[in-house]
Amino acid sequence: MSSVTTKKHTNGLEYIDVDTPLCQARIFLQGAQIDRFQPVGKAPLLWVSSADDYQPGSGIRGGIPVCWPWFGMSDNPDWPQHGFARTSIWTLESVQMKNQAVELKLTLKISEADKLYWPHDTRVDMLFTLTDTLTVSLKNTNLASYPVSLTQALHSYFPVKDIHQLKATGFKGSKYIEFGEGPFKQDSDEVLFDKETDRVYTQLADVQELHTPDGIIEVSRENSHSAVLWNPWIDKSQRLSRFNSDDYQTMVCLEAANVLEDKLTLAPDETHMLTTKIGWKD
Numbered sequence: 069m070s071s072v073t074t075k076k077h078t079n080g081l082e083y084i085d086v087d088t089p090l091c092q093a094r095i096f097l098q099g100a101q102i103d104r105f106q107p108v109g110k111a112p113l114l115w116v117s118s119a120d121d122y123q124p125g126s127g128i129r130g131g132i133p134v135c136w137p138w139f140g141m142s143d144n145p146d147w148p149q150h151g152f153a154r155t156s157i158w159t160l161e162s163v164q165m166k167n168q169a170v171e172l173k174l175t176l177k178i179s180e181a182d183k184l185y186w187p188h189d190t191r192v193d194m195l196f197t198l199t200d201t202l203t204v205s206l207k208n209t210n211l212a213s214y215p216v217s218l219t220q221a222l223h224s225y226f227p228v229k230d231i232h233q234l235k236a237t238g239f240k241g242s243k244y245i246e247f248g249e250g251p252f253k254q255d256s257d258e259v260l261f262d263k264e265t266d267r268v269y270t271q272l273a274d275v276q277e278l279h280t281p282d283g284i285i286e287v288s289r290e291n292s293h294s295a296v297l298w299n300p301w302i303d304k305s306q307r308l309s310r311f312n313s314d315d316y317q318t319m320v321c322l323e324a325a326n327v328l329e330d331k332l333t334l335a336p337d338e339t340h341m342l343t344t345k346i347g348w349k350d
Contacts, residue, residue: 072163072170079122084160090168090200098124099154100174100194103131107200110348111282115227115319120310127154129310130225130319132204132344134194137186137218139296139327150223152182158194172196188216190334201347208341210334217333221296221325222344229281231261231299231317238276244269244297245328261320264301268328270294276322283348287322290343293330296323 070088077083077096086093094104106112116130127133127150136153148155158174165171176192189211197203210216228234240257244250244267251270259265272295278285289295298321300308305316324344326332332340 070165070168070170072165072172074160077122080124081122084172086170086172086198088168088170088198091198091202093196093198093202095172095174095196096128097158097160097174099127099134099156100158100176101128101131101133101154102196102202102204103128105198105202105346107348110200112227113202113285113346113348115225117311117315117319119312119315125155126310129308132225133223134206135219135221135223135323135325136192136206137220139219139221139325142185147185150221152185153192156182161193168199170196170198172198188212190216195341201345203343203345205341205343207339208332208334209339210336213336215333215335217331219325219327219331220342221323221327222342223296223321223323224287224344224346225319225321226278226285226287226346227280227282227318228278228320229318231320233281234261234320235259235279236261236276236297236320236322237279238273239269240273242269242272259297261299261301264304265297265299267297268294268325269297270330277349278320278322286347286349288345289324290345291341292324292326292344294325294327296321296325296327298323 083096091107095102120129133154135150138151161173161175174194191209193207195205236259239254242254246267275288
């Protein structure tokens with residue numbers, strides 16, 4: 069039997085608990101952020117720092133935070149990093165069960181306060197399809213009478229057990245910018261990790277693989293013209309909030325995105341769907 073129930077964390081945040089014959093998952097209404105996804109009989113596919121205390125108003129350090137309607141810092145330095153969607157309360161619009169799959173839709177209602185940052189008439193939905201794999205889509209619709217531009221990312225954190233043993237593949241022929249420098253061409257198919265990595269990739273294949281000690285995680289993207297690969301390494305780990313100093317050893321981020329020159333511009337009435345799909349490769 070499958071069940072989808074709404075529960076409350078001890079710190080007050082509401083979440084959706086999903087339990088099916090294929091997986092277990094947890095999705096918070098704050099940020100429409102999934103922080104747990106585990107196929108039955110397999111290891112978890114998402115990572116969360118044990119230093120995070122799930123405080124209302126703070127994005128969770130792990131899972132898949134939603135960066136919207138800007139990625140990174142805004143042009144206004146006083147505005148929240150990675151936008152306001154990841155700390156806003158979303159509304160659960162629908163739940164559908166098809167065979168053993170669960171489909172959820174959450175919608176962001178733009179508050180009066182958030183209109184300071186985002187005065188545009190848009191609709192934003194998060195769509196989740198939960199089977200033995202996880203599919204997450206960020207759907208944008210421009211309801212305004214003029215074009216609207218934004219940047220976005222599904223900031224996916226993956227567990228790797230030992231970053232020194234991680235090999236990420238699927239990067240041959242791409243280009244990337246790192247620490248504001250580049251673009252550099254990626255001649256090798258693989259990326260290894262021995263220092264801080266903060267890359268924005270373009271011209272990248274739609275599928276990458278994370279070769280971890282626990283197996284291979286397959287990560288695919290749709291309507292994603294850029295992707296972010298990130299590990300803070302030693303020094304930056306000391307400065308991050310809700311992050312243990314040694315957490316860099318057990319995580320990596322590989323994010324479906326449209327950022328920098330790949331920003332998304334929606335014409336009036338246009339809809340766009342950014343999607344990532346993750347699963348253990350058999």
